[in-house]
Amino acid sequence: MRGTLPPCLGDAMRRSELFLPTLKETPAEAQIVSHRLMLRAGLIRQASAGIYTWLPLGFRVLRKIEQIVREEQDATGAQEVLMPTIQSADLWRKSGRYEDYGKEMLRIRDRHDREMLYGPTNEELITDILAQEVHSYRDLPKNLYHIQWKFRDEVRPRFGIMRGREFLMKDNYSFDLDIAGARHSYNKMFIAYLRTFARMGLKAIPMRAETGPIGGDMSHEFIILAETGESEVFCDRALLSLEPPEADIDYASDLQPSVDAWTRYYAASDDKHDPANCDVPDDDLVTARGIEVGHIFYFGAKYSEPLGAVVQGPDGGRVTLEMGSYGIGVSRLVGAIIEASHDDNGIIWPTAVAPYGVGLINLKTGDSACDQACSELFAFMCAAGIDVLYDDRDVRAGEKFADMDLIGLPWQIVVGPRGLKNGMAEIKARGSGQRSEVSLEDVRSWAMENLPRPA
Numbered sequence: 001m002r003g004t005l006p007p008c009l010g011d012a013m014r015r016s017e018l019f020l021p022t023l024k025e026t027p028a029e030a031q032i033v034s035h036r037l038m039l040r041a042g043l044i045r046q047a048s049a050g051i052y053t054w055l056p057l058g059f060r061v062l063r064k065i066e067q068i069v070r071e072e073q074d075a076t077g078a079q080e081v082l083m084p085t086i087q088s089a090d091l092w093r094k095s096g097r098y099e100d101y102g103k104e105m106l107r108i109r110d111r112h113d114r115e116m117l118y119g120p121t122n123e124e125l126i127t128d129i130l131a132q133e134v135h136s137y138r139d140l141p142k143n144l145y146h147i148q149w150k151f152r153d154e155v156r157p158r159f160g161i162m163r164g165r166e167f168l169m170k171d172n173y174s175f176d177l178d179i180a181g182a183r184h185s186y187n188k189m190f191i192a193y194l195r196t197f198a199r200m201g202l203k204a205i206p207m208r209a210e211t212g213p214i215g216g217d218m219s220h221e222f223i224i225l226a227e228t229g230e231s232e233v234f235c236d237r238a239l240l241s242l243e244p245p246e247a248d249i250d251y252a253s254d255l256q257p258s259v260d261a262w263t264r265y266y267a268a269s270d271d272k273h274d275p276a277n278c279d280v281p282d283d284d285l286v287t288a289r290g291i292e293v294g295h296i297f298y299f300g301a302k303y304s305e306p307l308g309a310v311v312q313g314p315d316g317g318r319v320t321l322e323m324g325s326y327g328i329g330v331s332r333l334v335g336a337i338i339e340a341s342h343d344d345n346g347i348i349w350p351t352a353v354a355p356y357g358v359g360l361i362n363l364k365t366g367d368s369a370c371d372q373a374c375s376e377l378f379a380f381m382c383a384a385g386i387d388v389l390y391d392d393r394d395v396r397a398g399e400k401f402a403d404m405d406l407i408g409l410p411w412q413i414v415v416g417p418r419g420l421k422n423g424m425a426e427i428k429a430r431g432s433g434q435r436s437e438v439s440l441e442d443v444r445s446w447a448m449e450n451l452p453r454p455a
Ligand code: 5CA
Pocket: 120, 121, 122, 123, 152, 154, 161, 162, 163, 164, 165, 166, 167, 169, 170, 171, 172, 214, 292, 293, 294, 295, 296, 297, 325, 326, 327, 328, 329, 330, 331, 332
């Protein structure tokens, strides 16, 4: 059958072929809704405490999130690299963090008895590269990022991939000649983060934050509000209605006014919140729980000094680089998005990160009219580059409905014998639950207009 289809532009998939082990029962070990749904919808499976395997559906979402992060980083002029997961302890001794990091760092010895570690973050490694390769102010500024697995031996890994031990992070590192340049680099990331999270359908609020083991004296966490968040947060209600920056923002321009538009309102997570300094009237103060999806830091010469990242300045003098680092919890975002967007029946993916754009449900596999109508629709969408998941399994209609709601694709097209008699199918929006009867012909034009396709 498949061999006779026109070439498929998108990632169309038959449910009968997809490795998608869904669960009917709620797994007992999962305490929060995103963890429960990620297990039930077959996105992940635990390998050991705080360490997970990403199954096909979950991996597709992870890659979509990663791609949005990448596009927004590239738009700022940051450049992608890939640093290793395993690092040498030597660099961490130079920065003084080898001892400081304590038990959270996974320490390893290789066969030559050299001390290594699985990187919890990459300030040392990237600073060392700049120290080796950049010698003149002419080569600055630079901002390098990578999207790589990290390991932190958390005391209490919990909530599935939200607080894992192994997790995927986008981290970047900016290198500037002076404080004004470093501030501009910081502001670029501040704006890019607002855009990144908005594209995923999230409202992330920047809040002043503690710098913890990364260090430095200016830092913002980006937090989305959710009942199951790990931190308590306090912010001015006005922040909830601010619009994210436009796509055509000029990153070379002065970004301070755009940053100030957010930072002029009070917002702090529990460790920074100080009622004595909070002048927001009670009625306007939102007290809620939040999930930290990103964290940005400015820390000047904290790493460039000990690791010797020094260049020749315009006047011939030696200048120690001004640095910042910027993290996004890419794997945590999968859980955070589910926390923000689900109902009793399952996940409701925002279109931009949905594993497939639409689910096609054949209510009566084996019925020749249903099979033919579905095969033709599937082939049509396939050729149009629409990411469609076709539930062609020979199981009860109720099971197909429940499964499709659980995995949360934004749209469902339902084809059954009764409607087909009149040439009709049903389109359902997963979020609103709204259904409409549409002729088979119109399903095609609806799909072309409403479903995402490759550019
Ligand atoms: N080097 C800096 C910035 S690049 C850094 O490591 N910052 S961080 O510690 O704040 O981590 C960045 C982001 O990674 C956090 O905002 C959070 O979203 C995510 N993250 C941190 N720890 C975990 C964890 N245990 N599980 C899942 N995501 C995590």
